[in-house]
Amino acid sequence: MALDQSALLDLLESLKAADADDVIRHALQAVLQALIEAEATAMIGAAPHQRTDQRTTQRNGHRDRLLTTAAGDLELKIPKLRSGSFFPSLLERRRRIDQALFAVVMEAYLHGVSTRSVDDLVKALGADSGITTWSMTS
Structure with missing residues (x-):
């Protein structure tokens, strides 16, 4: 058409x-x-x-x-x-996230960064959902 x-x-x-x-x-x-x-x-x-x-x-x-x-x-x-x-x-x-983003989250966790700060970081990197939905969808 x-x-x-x-x-x-x-x-x-x-x-x-x-x-x-x-x-x-x-x-x-x-x-x-x-x-x-x-x-x-x-x-x-x-x-x-x-x-x-x-x-x-x-x-x-x-x-x-x-x-x-x-x-x-x-x-x-x-x-x-x-x-x-x-x-x-x-x-x-x-696989819910890109490997690079996963590495950033793991590194932040190892350094004792709060969950809220990591969630804000993940959102700033482009994942609209943040990390709070990972545990619900994984």
Whole structure:
């Protein structure tokens, strides 16, 4: 579907008015979510609500996954399956933060820095969630 010139100009104006970081974060989230859904579809053998003979199992909802990136925190939805398990290959299991950020937190802990100060430091480094949500999501 091609957009006409006025629609493209409207889109350009809305992108200019929006925060560039927000646009990048939403675009990255949409691309990653589409890749996750495509990989799940390939593994299952059928798209959501599609009936095929190649289907190996059914989807059973989603589970939330917070991914911290340089663009900000992304809220992704990982498909759950009725039988078997699925985890997208583009994500690493049990990895919630970048290794460099993890090293900073560990070093601060070893030096006796308070949790609140470390949380402020992590937020300043770009992780919107801070460290307070790590214990809840790990």
